[in-house]
Structure formats: C-alpha cells, structure tokens
Amino acid sequence: MNKQFEPVIVGFLCNWCSYRAADLAGTARIHYAPNMRPIRVMCSGRVDPQFVLKALREGADGVMIAGCHPGECHYVEGNIKTLRRFILLKKMLAQLGIEDERVQLIWASASEGIILAEAVNRMTEQIRALGPLNWQEKVLGGGNGHGHPAVIEPAQEAEEVLYD
C-alpha cells in the first residue's frame, strides 16, 4: 500500500497573535496535523512575497501566512498591508498555475489556538488532495533553471504598483 502523501506547509506566524495561538494550541494539547512548520515573524507585514516564493521553490507544498485579526494588529495595520500584498501575490501565483489552496492567509488571535489548529488541518487536507506542488515541473517546466529571475521581479513590480 502506498503511504499517503504528507504535504509540507511553511507557516509564517506573527509574534503577537498567531504564534501565540499556536503556543496556546500546544499548551491546550489540541492535536492537529504536524504538516505545518512555523516560522516566527514580528508581524505578518514582514512577510515579503519572495519568502512565499522561496518556500514554494524550496519544496514546500503550501504556505500559510497567519496574522492578527484586522483591527487587532499589534502594529496597528501591518496585517492590512499583508492582505493587500497577499491579494496581488495570489494573482501572480494563479498565473504560474499554482492552485488557490496552496497559499492561504488566515487570522488567529492569541486566544484562538483552536482556529489556528483547524486552519492547519483544513489546509493540510486541501493540499493532500491536490498532491505535491512539483515547482520544478509546474513553474519551471522541466527543471532547466529558466525563469528564476522572472519569478521574482513581477512581485516587486506589482508592489510598486500597489504602493504607488
């Protein structure tokens, strides 16, 4: 019997809400899929779109960005900046043929361990159903190394448009 596919998800969790939500989920012994590997950032606003691309390129099957609820950001509105950036990034990812479910933005406050855990479970199942990302084939078309710079630059151009 084939072993079922275990997706690897990189999670960018903000220090004040979502990282603590994950801490709380652990403290409360809420069991959830071990597929999300968290990276702490001070604010979800620190998540440069190139981090997401980097993670996907390095072999992640999905990326979760988690921040404070809108209006509750520790840094006033960093999460709103994240949201704006995220919408644009998603458009670009769609053009690269990367499925919608692979990159998700969620809000979890420090008291919402259960919400974070449920989001991880949901996302794990969604990506399990999609199968591995295979960046090499999907985005690069066979692994000849073409297009790396081309992937990075639209994101930066896009940002300039957004924040002009």
Added chain:
Amino acid sequence: MSEKVGVYICHCGTNIAKTVDVEEVALWAGEQDHVDVAREYKFMCSSLGQELIEEDIKEKGLTKIVVASCSPHMHEKTFRTACVRGGLNPFMFEMANIREHDSWTTDDREAATLKAKALTKAAIERVIHNQPLEPLPVEINPNTLVVGGGIAGISAALELAEAGNHVYLVEREPSIGGHMAQLDKTFPTLDCSACILTPKMVDVGQHPNITLLTYSEVEAVGGYLGNFDVTVRKKARYVDEEHCTGCGICIEKCPYKVVDNVFEAGLGARKVIYRPFPQAVPKYPVIDTENCVYFQRGKCKACQIFCPTDPNSIDFEQQDEILQIVVGNIILATGFDLFDVSQIPQYGYGRLANVFTSLEFERMVNASGPTDGKIVLRDLETPPESVVIIHCVGSRDENYHKYCSKVCCMYSLKFAHLIHERLPEAEVYNCYIDMRTPGKGYEEFYNRLLEEGTHFIRGKVAEVSDVARIEEEEGKLIVQVADTLISKQRRIPVDMVILSPAMEARNDSQEVSQLFRMGCDFDGFFVERHPKLDPVATMTEGIYIAGACQGPKDVPDTVSQGAAAAARVASFISRGTVMMEPIRASINQELCSGCRICNTMCPYNAIVFHEDSNVSEVITALCQGCGTCVAACPSGIITGAHFTNDQLLAQIEGILWDVRSNLDLVPVE
C-alpha cells in the same frame, strides 16, 4: 568566518521526549554543518542545563547557540542570559519551539521527530546569520493612565499615587465608584459596600498625585511603553468645576425627573441635573442635555437661577475639552456589563413585573436606594411572601456564555440572607446548578444560609410564568424547575423572582482593545500575557489590565489585580529606563532610491524623507520593529534587525531541509 554552533535538545521531562525522539534529533543535529556540539538534556531551563551552555561556550569556543525546547515566549530570556554569562551577545541565540508547536500537538512520534528536526535545522541555519545587537534603552515617563474608576482602577491609582507617582484616572461616568458603589452589602462579611468604598473614593478625589478626569473618555492612544500619547475627551458637564461648591441646590431646584437607568438600574428616578449618588466623587453635578428642557426647548434655566455661587457655576455654553497627556504606562480597569436577561424570554423579565435583576435587587435593599432599603414588589409597596433566586442566568449556558461568572452563587446567597433578615416570614428558594463557594469564608457563609432556612433546589429553572394550574398558583409567579436531588419536576408559586445574570465583557471591549492595541478573547474579555504567571500584563508592553475587564471576579480579586498592576507599573517607573529589544528597521542611505514606498507603510510615522538628499530614513526611537517596510522595499535595502532577509531565507531553507534535498535546483541568491 566559520561558526561553531552548539545545539541543545530539551526533553522537558517527558513533555517533549514522550513524542519526539530527542536522542535521535540530537545525534542528527551533531552531523549538521557548522554544528560543533549537540546534546540532549532533561531540563535545559534548569540551572544545570544553562550551565551546560555556559561551559560549552567557554570551553569549546562556541559562537552561536540553538536550544530546541519550548516557546521563546517561555524561555528565550533565560537562554539569552545564559549566553551572556558564557560571554556571547544575547542575540547569538536561537530557539526552536518543539514543545508547544510540536510534541504537544500530535501523538505521531515519527512525524513529531521529523518536525522537530525541521524546526531545529531552521534555527541552526538562521542562527548562523544572527548578528550581535545591543538592547535599546527607553526612558519611562513616570506618569500613569488608569482607565476606569471602579474599585480596580481606584486600587491601582491609589497604590501608584501613594508611592509618589502621578496618575491620570479617567472615568466615563460622572462619578468614580463603578459597580461596587451600587451594591448594598458585600459577601461574605456583609460589610456595607459604600462604607468601605467611599473612603477610597474620597482619597482618590483629594490625592495630590491623582488627576481625576470623570465624565471623560480616551479617544486616541499613540506611542509605546514609556511614552504613550493619550487623547482624552472631557465631556461638558455644563457645570464650572472651579466655582461649584457641590451644594446641590441646582439639583433640588431642577423641576424635571427622569428614570435613572444607570445607577438605580431603572428602579428609581433622578433629576435632569444630577449627581449619580450622594457620595459621588467628584461632587460636581452634570446636566443630562438629552432630557434638559433648556437644552431641548431653550427655557427653564432653574439651575442657573438658583445657583448661589459667584460667579455662577452653571455654564450652558461649556464645550467638551480635548486633553493631551503623556504617560509611561497604562492600566485598563474598564469593568464589566451584566448580561441582558431579556435575552432569555422564558424567565419573563420585562414581561412579568415581579421578575427583577440582581442589580435592581441590590439597589432595592440599599438603604440609600429608591425604596429606602425595603424589599417590595414592583408596586413599591407590597413585601413579597416568597422569593426565588435563579443562579446562572446566561452563565454556564451553551446558548449564551459558557463560562461561570464566579460571583453569582455568593451574591445570590447574600440576597437570601438579606431577605431573611428584612422579611423573616418570607420563604426563600435558591435554584442553582452547582453551588460554587470557593474563597475565604465563602463556604462558611453557605453553611450559615443552610441554617437560616433557605430552600436550596439543585436544578436549572425551565420557565417563570404567571399561568396558574391550581388555586395556590393564582396571582403568583410560577417557577418550573427540575429538582435533580429528588428527581422531580417542581412548580414553585412565589411573589418575586430575582435573576442572577452573567458578568460579561463591556459591549465596547472590542473597540477598547483595538484602541489600546491589545487582545480580546472569544467572550470579549481582555487577554493577559500569561494566564497563570502574568495575569495583569498584556501582549503590549506598558499596558496592564485589572479587574473584571479580564474576566469575572469578585471585589477582593479585583482589588488584588489593581494593586498588582500598579506594582508592575511602579517597578518600571522606579527603574526609569528599560531595555527594549533592538528589533528595529534601518535604511541603507547609500542605496535608497528615494521611492518613498516605505514612508506610507509605517504606522508610527517613523520613516522620514529627506528632500535634499532624496533618501528615506528610519527614526529608531519611533520604530517598533514590525518589519512591514522591510518587506515593502523594492530595492531590498531596509534591514529589519534580528529579522533580516538573510536570517529568514536561511530559516526557510532549513525548515525545508528534508524536501529540499530532493530538488535539483540552481541556487538563486
């Protein structure tokens, strides 16, 4: 430079070791590039665990340290200090959270061990790029803002003021005192609430170190620990506080009365120019413009005509004042609301006249209340012959609030006692789900009530109705309850029903938490930094919480929290300066293209643009280190200290170490 990394994997007793193969992770870590030593140890946070790190730094000349254990919010400081003792800069340390984020979240040992490796590898890769940093000193403004003038805010303000610190106490209502001022007796000692509260209120009013801002609200909060800029709106009272003597003649002469829905809970009336209660602090009255005939129709002015002061203290032209204050710390003590019992229609409140809320009953039994302390039905004449007190109205109820409101059992017992005392002939029933009396002298009070002859019925009340089935029920309220101790449905005909509603978060707690940039939980109560070990601090440095805004609690707990929050603030004030994490952004002036994208990113206006040199610059003192500008810079020349691109990109590579090796990719960077 070649780095020598020390990696320490913690068992945390069995907390980690039960799910993660700690030995395996340590062996594997030892084989990773740059790793000089990898160990596993039972408790890394113990003195011996810390000494292990210190000795290795000294003996093996380690340059970087990784500890894989619990959350950095638990022990990052502990290990950073150990690094300092070993002779390293504290920022040469990185923590992998393999407990909260791993071992506690799964039973799958294989998956947990793999995840532990990924998190450890990410920390190793990241720590190689860590740079030494020096903490930033921040001066603490010695003034403190206390929001809310209930017993929590009063306790906090007095503690700080007595220690010689200046306090701004902001209260929304015209007087301080809060809910406690409305109560008659306090359980279990039956102290008169006003008798123990009013001396404290007077102390606040007269204290040279307290600036009392009543009838005021905080409108905006800027800044951070040490230097918060607070905007307070002091609403117009239409009474000149400088000249008013508080004689009360204006109140006496005012010809109009309205129902007092705030202090008297709708049971009594007050004048249109009023003081909420006789012992109010400050003593100055306030005009309720919505009901004032002068403000509505331009006639009357009785208050002004009869005001005996010279110059006249009534000022119809008075405007709201906007005050700007600077404080170093903020204590929120905004209190609670009572659950709206009309949400449970089967209990009949609002439909059946003789169903009362606990607060109405408090005012009724209060000697200075609307009935002069007489327990009477809604006609304000007839004393009840029988009373049912219903516990847990809206608390411990899946439909409303799941939590226990903690104080209702005790005050419901107090009500029973007061009814026995004033109406010895009356029958009193307490319908409870579970009797919860934990506290000093509380269980003894319950035993006293058992002896006083209260009928205790263990069961949740299904309905209060006025539909009689038999003659004895005619003209009565019938309480339908399942008595679970005798396994019988009972119908109890009584004259009066008192509902003990849940304590709930203030209806605007969400907005308040946003204003002060701290969190609310599901129920709207403010979230403490740690539920056990840091119950009065919040996630936001410099902002503390006390009293029922954090969760339901009684007077002694509230007073303790007020004092605890004050002690925390006082320790900051006495230090004068605190060291903050130097997580700040900086712009490379040589490479900045002057596009100004970052300027609009910063919520603190910490980025200035120099027109002459056409570059942007971060004002370090204002920067809070979120890193939003770092991510936005199209040239990638803003550095977020301790969260640099190098560190985070390396961490991403590390965290994907196992899947990464399957890829045959050309490196991009």
